[in-house]
Amino acid sequence: MMTSLPTPQGAIGLVGFDGDDTLWKSEDFYRKAEQDYLDILSRYIDVHDTQTARHLLEVQQRNLGVFGYGVKGMTLSMVEAAIEITNQTISARDLQQMLDIGHDTLRHPVELIDGVRESVTEIARDYPVVLITKGDLFHQEAKIKVANLRDLFPRIEIVSEKDPETYARVLEEFDLPIKRFVMVGNSLRSDIEPVITLGGWGIHTPYAVTWAHETQHGVADDEPRMVDAPTAFDWPQALRTIEAKAAQAG
Numbered sequence: 001m002m003t004s005l006p007t008p009q010g011a012i013g014l015v016g017f018d019g020d021d022t023l024w025k026s027e028d029f030y031r032k033a034e035q036d037y038l039d040i041l042s043r044y045i046d047v048h049d050t051q052t053a054r055h056l057l058e059v060q061q062r063n064l065g066v067f068g069y070g071v072k073g074m075t076l077s078m079v080e081a082a083i084e085i086t087n088q089t090i091s092a093r094d095l096q097q098m099l100d101i102g103h104d105t106l107r108h109p110v111e112l113i114d115g116v117r118e119s120v121t122e123i124a125r126d127y128p129v130v131l132i133t134k135g136d137l138f139h140q141e142a143k144i145k146v147a148n149l150r151d152l153f154p155r156i157e158i159v160s161e162k163d164p165e166t167y168a169r170v171l172e173e174f175d176l177p178i179k180r181f182v183m184v185g186n187s188l189r190s191d192i193e194p195v196i197t198l199g200g201w202g203i204h205t206p207y208a209v210t211w212a213h214e215t216q217h218g219v220a221d222d223e224p225r226m227v228d229a230p231t232a233f234d235w236p237q238a239l240r241t242i243e244a245k246a247a248q249a250g
Contacts, residue, residue, distance in 0.1 A: 011246035012201070013176050015123055015239065017153075018185030019133030019140065021207035023116050024147050028208075029108040030074065033101050037078050040094050044086045056081045068160050070136030075102030106139055110146040115232030120152050122236050130155045132170060132183070134162050134190065162190040164198050171198075179249075182242055184235060188219045192226055201246060202226040203238045 020026035037056065038047040045052065059081040060074060067073030078098045082090050123129060131153040133140050140158045144150065159166050171178050181200040185191020192202035196219065204226055219226065224245075229238040 010243055011180065011249075012127065012182055012239070012243050013180035014130060014171075014174055014182070015127045016130050016132045016170075016181065016183045016195075017120065018183070018187065018191045019131060019143070020135065021113075021186045022184060022191070022205065023112060023120075023131070023149065024143060025111045025113060029105050030071075033071075033074065033078075033105045036101050037082070037098060040097055041082060041085065041090075043094070044090060052085065055085055059084070068136065069134050070139055071102055071105045072136050072139075074105070075099060078102075110143045112147055113232055115235075117152070119232050119235040123239060124152060127239075128155075128174075129153060130157060130170070130174075132157045132159065132162070132167075134159050162187075162194060164194045167194050167198060167200070171200075179246065182239060184229075192223075193219050196223060196225045200225070201242045203229050203235060203242065205229045205232060205235070 017023060034053070034056065038052065041047050041052065047053075056078065060077040063073060063077050063080070067076055075098065078101070079095055082095065082098060120129065129152070131144070131149065133144075133156075135158070137158050144156060150156070157170055167181075167183070168178070171181055178195070178198045178200045181195065182203060183191050183195040183200065184203040184205065186205055186207040188204060192204050195202055202223075202225065205228075227238040227241050229235055
C-alpha cells in the first residue's frame, strides 16, 4: 500500500527505477562471462571472427521467449550456441566450464553505482518510488537483498519483460495515469521507450557498457519526453526538469 508514502500534488506522482546498470553494476560481469565463453571456443574455432559473438547474441535473442533474461538464460544459450558453432564437437569438459561460468556470474558481487543511494533517498522524500527490474526472479531478489535497497523501495516489481503492457499493468495497480509517471534507467529499449510510448516520461542515464540487444530502440536523441542525466547524482535535477515540463504539458 502507498498510504505511508508521499502523495505529491504536482504533475509527477510516481518515479520508477531500473535495477541492472542503473542502481547496481551488472553488464561488466556479463561481458566477462562472454569473454570466458570465447576463450573456451578458441580451442575449436577462430573467435576473432565477429560472427562468433554475433551468433551467441542471435541464440540468446531467439531464446528470450523460453529462458527469459538473466544469467541462467545466458548460460543455456552459451551451451546451445557452442554446440551449434562447433558442429557438436565441443567436449563435455568444456561444456561444464560454460556451466561454471554461469555459476560464477550468479555469485558476482553487487556494487551500487555512485550517487544511487543519495539521489534515490532525496527523490523518495517527495515522491513515491518503485523499483522495476527484469530478469531471473531468484537472482534479482538476491541482488536487491545484498544491495540493501528494501529500505528505499517499499514496492519492488520483478518482471519477465519491460514492454508497454508491463508498465501499463504496474501503473494500473498504482491507480496513476501514465502521464504522471517517470522511469529512470540506462536502457532506452527497456526503460525509456515503452514508457514514452504510453505517454509517460523518462530519465536516461547510460551505463559504460550495454548489451547489444538493448541498443535496438526507436527513441530519438531529441525526444521531448526524455531528459538525459549523465550520472545518478543528476537524477533529482532531471526530475525537477520533467516536473516543470509535465506541469506545462498539463
